[in-house]
Amino acid sequence: MTDQAVHPAGGNTVESVLRDELAQGDTVADTFLPVLRHLVSADDSSLFSEEVLARLRAMVSDLSSALLEALVDGGETDSVASAALLGELDVLSRALLDEPALLRHLHALALEWQLTERLQARLALDPVVSPLVQQLIASADADTQRDAMAFLAAQARWCQTQRRMQVALGELPGPLVDGVIALLRRLVGEGTALQARVDRIEGNLDAGRRERESRLELGARLLQRMGSGSGEALSLTHAGTALFLTALALGSALDRDMVIFSTHETQIARLALALRAAGARPSMVEEQFLVLHPQITLPPGFERLDSTLAAQMLVAGTV
Numbered sequence: 001m002t003d004q005a006v007h008p009a010g011g012n013t014v015e016s017v018l019r020d021e022l023a024q025g026d027t028v029a030d031t032f033l034p035v036l037r038h039l040v041s042a043d044d045s046s047l048f049s050e051e052v053l054a055r056l057r058a059m060v061s062d063l064s065s066a067l068l069e070a071l072v073d074g075g076e077t078d079s080v081a082s083a084a085l086l087g088e089l090d091v092l093s094r095a096l097l098d099e100p101a102l103l104r105h106l107h108a109l110a111l112e113w114q115l116t117e118r119l120q121a122r123l124a125l126d127p128v129v130s131p132l133v134q135q136l137i138a139s140a141d142a143d144t145q146r147d148a149m150a151f152l153a154a155q156a157r158w159c160q161t162q163r164r165m166q167v168a169l170g171e172l173p174g175p176l177v178d179g180v181i182a183l184l185r186r187l188v189g190e191g192t193a194l195q196a197r198v199d200r201i202e203g204n205l206d207a208g209r210r211e212r213e214s215r216l217e218l219g220a221r222l223l224q225r226m227g228s229g230s231g232e233a234l235s236l237t238h239a240g241t242a243l244f245l246t247a248l249a250l251g252s253a254l255d256r257d258m259v260i261f262s263t264h265e266t267q268i269a270r271l272a273l274a275l276r277a278a279g280a281r282p283s284m285v286e287e288q289f290l291v292l293h294p295q296i297t298l299p300p301g302f303e304r305l306d307s308t309l310a311a312q313m314l315v316a317g318t319v
Contacts, residue, residue, distance in 0.1 A: 013301065015305070018272065022269040025266055055113070056103075063096060102180065106167065109162070111260050113159075130240025131238050133240060137152065141225075151215070158242075173214075177209075220250060223250060230250070231247075251274075252314060277307055
């Protein structure tokens, strides 16, 4: 899987080629979080994409600001208090950067938006209304139509927040929200008056999640409603970036953040195996590579790799 067609030498099989590629991808996956944390918090970011790092810093700052505002109850502050709050904002931001699961998710969101913009610019793929979303909105099934409209609205909101380099706390996966609340409790200290405000923040988030599903939840439910027809969501240009990534996560049993990471050029074996494990035909896998990595050629014999073996290799090689 290189710039040119790969011809395995000697007795090498497509499985050995993919396993080697997957092992190399695992090495990258094992090391990128510590490096990423350092680069986001440091001034020198020349080794990583400036746009991704700027987006990560901005999202962490936005989360910190929202949490701090909720803690001080939106009250007015004098100049001395404002200066103190700036210091607290820095403490909170650095604490959030020390949460690996949160940093990993925010990095995935930044990569998803980068991919979304790239496909819009190169293929005119609408970031909100993909052909599949249009198809589902026009569905004769009222529940499917309702879920499609709700997903469209959620995707539009997400695109707006990404353009502003922000992230809504309520849109984070439940375990991450719980982790942020736990972090906040540790920072404010036991038995302090601020604990009651943390309780209130937690209660408001729980109420919000019960009232409105997140973008990721809506996308997953929409695909589940499609049943056997959800396979068409494995076409990136048909489903759009968001639904494609969710469909690939559901079909391959990979974490969605890992699926996003697999679209990077260092993770091409993982992407190929995930697509095959999700049930994509070899020709469909090739089509997705033409969209994502047109310079990459799948190894000879890939068409003989069945979905069961692909899933087994994926599980064995997942970090």
